[in-house]
Amino acid sequence: MRNFRGRPVLGAIFGFLFFFFVALDLLFFGIVPLKSAVITILPIVGIFVGLAWARWAPLGGRREPSDAPPAY
Amino acid sequence: MVKRVLLGFAALSLAGLFVFVDAAPAPAVVSSGCQGTGDFEKSGHHYTAADAGVDEVPLEDTVHWQGSIDTAATEQAYSGSIEVQLPWPLPAMQIDSWKGSSDSTSNKGDKHYKLPSSVPRNVEFEVTGKHTQGITCTGHVTVVVAGSAFDSPAAPASLIGTVLTGGVLALAGRVKGGGVA
Numbered sequence: 001m002r003n004f005r006g007r008p009v010l011g012a013i014f015g016f017l018f019f020f021f022v023a024l025d026l027l028f029f030g031i032v033p034l035k036s037a038v039i040t041i042l043p044i045v046g047i048f049v050g051l052a053w054a055r056w057a058p059l060g061g062r063r064e065p066s067d068a069p070p071a072y
Numbered sequence: 073m074v075k076r077v078l079l080g081f082a083a084l085s086l087a088g089l090f091v092f093v094d095a096a097p098a099p100a101v102v103s104s105g106c107q108g109t110g111d112f113e114k115s116g117h118h119y120t121a122a123d124a125g126v127d128e129v130p131l132e133d134t135v136h137w138q139g140s141i142d143t144a145a146t147e148q149a150y151s152g153s154i155e156v157q158l159p160w161p162l163p164a165m166q167i168d169s170w171k172g173s174s175d176s177t178s179n180k181g182d183k184h185y186k187l188p189s190s191v192p193r194n195v196e197f198e199v200t201g202k203h204t205q206g207i208t209c210t211g212h213v214t215v216v217v218a219g220s221a222f223d224s225p226a227a228p229a230s231l232i233g234t235v236l237t238g239g240v241l242a243l244a245g246r247v248k249g250g251g252v253a
Contacts, residue, residue: 004248011244018241021233028227033196033214035157053245060246 006057008050015050019043102211106203108139115218126196126214131187138180143206147175152203157212164200174205192226193219 023042026032032039102108102121110119113134119127121139151171155164193216200212221227 006246006248007244011241014237014241014244018234018237021230021237024230025227025234027195028192028224028230029221030194030196030216033198035159035198037160039159040161050241050244053241057245057247059242 004051004055004057006054006059008054011050011052011054012047013050015046015048015053016043017046019046019049022046103209105142105207106139106209106211109137111136121211123213126216128216128218130218131189131191132185134182134184136180136182138178140178141203141205141207141209143177145175145177147173148206149173150203150205152201154199154201157198157200167199177205187217190224190226191217192221192224193217194221 020043023032023039026042027034027036027039106121108121111117112119112130113136115130115133117128149171150173151169153166153169155166157164195216197215198212199215200210202208202210
């Protein structure tokens with residue numbers, strides 16, 4: 001857990017849900033047929049994407065304050 | 073940075089669409105020894121067991137159907153079932169089955185059906201069927217319910233779900249406690 005800069009539990013749960021809804025979008029808009037395994041595989045992939053997203057955590061970080069005095 | 077991340081997600085999603093699009097749908101196939109037709113009263117569609125491609129059916133209609141099997145016209149046991157194929161690893165869902173004994177080798181009738189309005193439109197369902205009566209006939213057909221995605225509440229609900237869960241997923245990528253990057 002210490003390797004995660006973001007929120008891994010939130011990332012795993014909502015990665016699953018987000019990719020589940022993406023799979024439903026693909027189904028309901030006629031891009032994949034009902035029997036396609038993409039519908040069951042995508043949510044599983046979403047868990048790992050959510051974890052990777054939480055580990056990377058590219059949002060909300062502040063820059064290191066500079067020690068150098070401002071130049072006038 | 074945020075712009076680059078969003079651009080990356082967009083590119084990934086677009087690529088995913090092309091990767092996951094399946095090949096052209098399989099045609100209707102019925103093994104030899106059986107014949108069947110269906111005439112849709114309102115939509116005017118006429119489908120046979122030998123049709124190729126996707127069969128488009130309306131949400132509500134009356135079907136004049138008939139079928140026959142090449143077997144001896146003597147009293148014998150029969151059985152059969154119809155299933156809808158679900159995504160792997162889920163098992164197929166049986167929607168009807170029948171069994172009994174008969175000396176008839178053909179049948180016909182009229183069937184009025186009305187599907188719920190929540191049924192998603194333009195989604196390909198693969199339906200498989202089997203009938204055993206002396207010989208065994210098997211077949212499958214790809215069916216779509218006519219209409220556009222937004223004729224059913226399922227598609228808008230799914231889109232809303234995508235946006236909401238995508239928003240919360242984005243929050244998982246925020247640095248905990250607003251730490252230093």
